[in-house]
Each structure stands twice: as C-alpha cells, then as structure tokens.
Amino acid sequence: MTILYSIGMLLFSALIRIVALFNDKVKKLVEGRKKTMTRLKSLSFKGRPIWVHCASLGEFEQGRPVIEAIKKKNPKQPVVLTFFSPSGYEVQHDYELADEVLYLPSDRPGNVKKFIKAINPKEVIFVKYEFWYHFLKQLNKLGINTYIVSAIFRPQHAFFKWYGGWYKKMLGFFTQLYVQDEESGDLLQSIGVKNFQVAGDTRFDRVYEISQNSKKYPELAEFCQGCKVLVGGSTWPAGEKLIANYFKINSDFKLLLAPHEIHEEHIAQIEELFSEFTCARYTQLDKAHFNDIQVLIVDTMGMLSSMYRYGDIAYIGGGFGSGIHNTIEASTFGLPVVIGPNYKKYQEACDLILIGAGYSVNNDAEFKSVMDGLLNDGEKLSNASKASVNYVNKMRGATEIIVKELF
Template identity: 45%
Template sequence: MLWLYNFGIFFYSLIIKVLANFNPKAKLFIQGRQKLFQRISQEVSPEHKHIWFHFASLGEFEQGRPVLEKVKEKYKEKKIIITFFSPSGYEVRKNYPGVDGIFYLPLDTASNAELFISLINPEIAIFTKYEFWYHYFHLLQKKDIPLFLISGIFRPDQIFFKWYGGFQRKILKCITHLFVQNETSLHLLEKIHLKNISLSGDTRFDRVFENASSVKGVPLVEAFVGKNPVFIAGSTWPQDEFLLQSLIAQYPDWKVIIAPHEIGKSHLSQLEQLFPSAIKYSQLQNASVTSNILIIDNIGLLSGLYQYGKIAYIGGGFGAGIHNTLEAAAFGLPVIFGPEYHKFQEAKDLISLKAAISIRNEYDLVKAFENFNSSNQYGKTAKAYVEQKKGATMGIMLEMEKYLS
C-alpha cells in the first residue's frame, strides 16, 4: 500500500502543477513551496528544538489556536514553528506574531519529511483535527518525537474503520496521544485497538468564547448598522447567496452583512449583480451609506462582525459542508445553514437545542428566519451551549506538559 500512497502524492503534485496555470489557489500552493527548504534553512536554526504546530488551513488554525497561544504563554523560552498545507491558511496567517517560523508544509514524501524534520528539529509535533501524513508521522515515531492530534473527530464511514484500511490505521498508530471531540470518535478508535486517547472536546469552543469575550468594535460597520436589526451571512457560496436574495428583499428594515467565503473579483462581481444596491466594505470610508446590504470584501473580519448580529446564516451547507457556526453562536446568534451539516457535531447539537435550523430551499429559509426573529431565547441557548462546552485546551495542556518540561 505504501507504493500506492507514494504514487498518489506524486500524482497530486502533477495535478496541482497543471491547475496552477489557471487556478489562483493552486498557483499559490506551488509558488509557496518554491525554494522552501532554502528559506527554512535560512530562517530556522536546527541547533534549537522547536514545537511544531501544523494546520491544514485557516479553520484548523483557529481551532488549534487556543493550544498554540497557551503554549506561547506558558513556555516563553520555547521556539515555535507553524506549517500550513493550504494557501487559504498560510496566506492569511503568514504574519502571525510571536512564533519563529511560518511555512507551507512540503508534500509528504520520504525525502521531504527527512529534510524538513532535520531542519526544524521538533521537540514535539501537534496536528489539529486531521491530515494524516505517513512519512511525517512514521519519521516522528522513528525518532521518538511525541506527536499529538488535537480536536480529532472520526466517523464510521472513514477508511480507518474499513476492512481495507490497514495502511491508514498504521498511520494513526504513529500518534502518541489523540485528543478527540466526542464519544463516537473515542469508541471507534478503541475498536481498532488504539490507546492513549482522551475525550477532551473541541478547542474551537475555547477560541470562539475568547473571541466573543474580547472582541473589538469595527467603527465603519457600527456606523453602517446603526440601530437596525442585523442579519449576517458568513462564509457564503453562490448557492447560499441565491437563496438569500429573496429573503433580503422581504425585510428592507433589516441591515444585512454578507461575508463570502471567496473574495475573488469574479465572485464579488457576481454578488454585486445579485445585490445591485449593496456597498462593499472597502467603499465605506469614502461613501455615504444608503444601502441596507454590506458585502465584506476582505478576509479576517467576519469573526468580529457577529457582535452586531441578531440572526446568522452560515454558508457551505449546499456544498462540501457548513463553515464555522460556533463563532456566531458564541455571540448569542441562532444559526441557519444548508443540508450538509452531518459531519459537524456542534451543528447537530445546536439543532437539537432548537438554536439552529437546517434548510433546503427559499421557503425553509424564510420560515427559519421568522422563527428566530420571534424570540431572543434561541440566541441565548446558542451562547449557553458554547459556554458549557469550553475547556478542552486545559485538558490537552495537562497531557502535553509531560513532554514539555
């Protein structure tokens, strides 16, 4: 199976090079890895031990950030390296302060893993939620370097739990300690005879709670919303936006903030065609605001905008899966999203608490909106849920400290 895995990595590298000719993300993926080892060798001293945090993308960074910042706070003398697999994580957080290096992760080949690990000389490695790379994991185990998975979540339909998933199970067995989000994950891992598993919960609750507790105002947005009720649509995709069009037309007394997941020119142009009266965030400084619709055309602002909202719509539910519902819930907003939410425990929990509603069409959307508009209790329930679930970071730190003396 290793030869098939290696072929898959090789084939992926070829495909991404082809896509780089016309796909901006693929282009960044390739460009960010050019002369990568040369850059690492110039910026990182292999004589020093490093704590290595790896994140697949921006969402995983925010998820693992409470642990990262707790390590920074408690072990000020330690040096920290961060890697990302995806451009959407690296490009947004490449200037994150207080660490000793931020890089793309080289593709998982035996030679790349050997060179990368020799250059950063990790004391321990922490991966968030997923990404299971055979050569990196195997080499860390071989060198007796502790490897942690935090906020892991597993489902019965994953290859680890199939009769033909022996190779993937072998990767999991390289992990020193797994911190998982729910009991389902714990029981699944126990069934394949893995040990050193802790039911720690999800560190995202710590992150969103902290964000809601220390959020700063956004003056331009405050001026835009005034005293109107505010509906916030976060991380939206085109199918979400088409649905929102009819809802927004029915409630002209509401202010609406749309923060699309992609802010490329073509998508922004499409949004402006859907909502011709909208104003973009970049235009607020130099324009008199007469519109009730604001389009956020930058990255990194959304998590603080929920402070102004009353009801939130979370995008992605008509595609691969919904985006972050917890950021909105932490501010006391009930949430609405599409049908693809079953991979997300917090979405299922919020639905069971009646603080979230899944929709399939325009009729469902209007009905959900009217339901949440009828009472503030739904938002209070969402906020209480987040507060109840926080605390995963502390449990993870207690175990990791055994390896960070």
C-alpha cells in the same frame, strides 16, 4: 501497503510538477516545497522547537489557539509551523508567533529524515486530519512525542473498514490523539485504539477569545439600534437571493450583509437584488442617513467576526455550495444560525440544529418559516440565543487540556 503508499507519493509528486506548469496554486506548492528543502540547511533555533502542522487555513484556526497558549506559557519556546496547502501558507507565512513557517515536504523517507533532522523537534502536533505515514513512523522511531488535536473520526474513514489495518497502524504512532467528540472516541475504541482523549475542538477557544476582544463599530451599532437585525456572514449568491426574496415579503428588520466575495461585480449584484430597498456600502457610508438604510453591505474584509455582536439572527453562507462557513463565530455571540442544506460534515452545525440553536433550509418557503418564527416569537428567539451561547461555552477548554499535556 507501505510500498503502494510510497509509490503513490512518488506518483503524486511527479503529477503535481506537471500540473504546476498550468496551475498557479499547484506551482506555489511545488516551489514552496523546494524552498523548504533549501531552507533546512540554514535553520537554527535556541532550543528544540515544537512543530505544528496544519493542512490549510481552516486547520490553522484550530492549531492557532495551541500555538498561542504555548507562547503564553513559555514565550521563548521556538515554534515551527508547516502547511500542506498554499491557501494556508500564503496567508500565514508571516505569522508572528512562529519562528519558521514552511511547506511540508513530500512524505517520502528521504525528505522525512532530512526534515526531522533539521527541525529536531521536541514535540509535534498535527491538526485534525493529517496522517502522513513516513513522518509518523520516523517520529515514533525517534521517540518524539507526537499528538493530533481536534481530530474527528467517522465510520466511513479507512481506519474502520475491513482493509483498515495498515491505516490503524498510523494511529499507534501518536503519543495521544485528542478528539473532538465522544463518537470519535467510541470508533477508536471499537478497533482497539486506546491512546486518545475526548478534548473537544480548539476552534471554540479561538472564537471565544476573538469575541472577548472583538472590535466595536459605532456606525454599525447606530445602524442596528432599535431594530431586529439579520447578519449575513460569508454569503454567496444563492443565500443572498434567499434573503432578498424574504425581504420582499417581510422587511421589518435590518440586514447587515458581509458577502464572501467583495469584488465590484458581486457587490453590484447584491445592490440589484435589494434595489427595492435603501442600500448602502460600508465604505461609502453617510452617517446622516442611518435611519433610512435597510441593507448595509460590508464591502471590506476583517469585520465579520466582530459584526455578529450587533445581530439577532445569523445566516451563514456556503450551505448551497461546497459547505458552510464558520457558524461558531455567530454562536459565541448568542445568535441562532440559519444555514443551507450542505452542513452534515460540520459537527458544530449538526449540534446547533440538534439543540434548537440552528436551522437548515432548502428553499424560500423553509427560510420564510424559520425567519417568521424567530422574528415573531420573542421566546423562541431568546431560547435559541441562549442555547447557542451555552453550546459554545460548553465546548471550550480543549486548548487547556492539550497544553497541560505538553508542559
């Protein structure tokens, strides 16, 4: 199996070099890996670094609280941050708490030995789903403590299939696996893996920290004052249409909308959807007309995580597409969340629905039923709100557990 895996890595490397000729994102990956191998020759650290690897931007948000805690404990501790995906590297290549930000080289024995020798990490942290055989084997061989954090396992993963012996071997290369939930722990125990601890998801610590330092926007506070408010977070056209159809039936609330894409064409489409009502763009806001505005479109980036503080209910986008966006940001402010049907691979969404703090809808009728219930029944809204914030508070603490082990 190791031979097949190694051949697969060779074929993958060859394939992406071909695809890079036609695809800018893949081209960035190929060129980024080359730059990493060149950069290795000149790396220098004051002390052995802790190496943190994230596949992409979402995993970075889970690894970030750990990096911050490491630097808080020991500001002089060097940190190397690596990404597999350009979507992570391109956004965070200047991350201020990392001494080096690099692409992860291809998982081939020669690359692996060069990389680990140059980095010379004293400890290594992989985030969530990262299982690279040759990297893990070499780290284990060198006796370097290696952890995975915020990991989550499901029965359909290869580790738990009849052919999963080779994959299971990789789990043994880790010093400790920090998993998100008891179900993951039970699955690991079922195949004899004991080097794990149920610690939770570090994203809860990150989101809670953001909420405690959230920005205040007086103009949003004024817009929302005295009204029930639905916050549309990272919305896409399908969800925006859902909200607009309901708004035509019941507009006895205000809508604070932060679309996922804020280019002119999309903003214009939203304005057309809500053309029967008074809309305003945040970047063109006239404070004198607050009382007349029913729909405020936030057409700028970076505000959403703080916006939820002004809402009563959140609709989180993405559930009618490839998958929902971040529900925890809304939950930490005590907002019940409404989402589309594609949520089952997101554990926090499943949990919120289970405890009555989240609602999945498939169509206009279901959205109307949920919204009517929350807007018209104060006790139901209050209970959902309490369940939401209590869930986030219960799930916090993973970062402290992990960093305590590191130090």
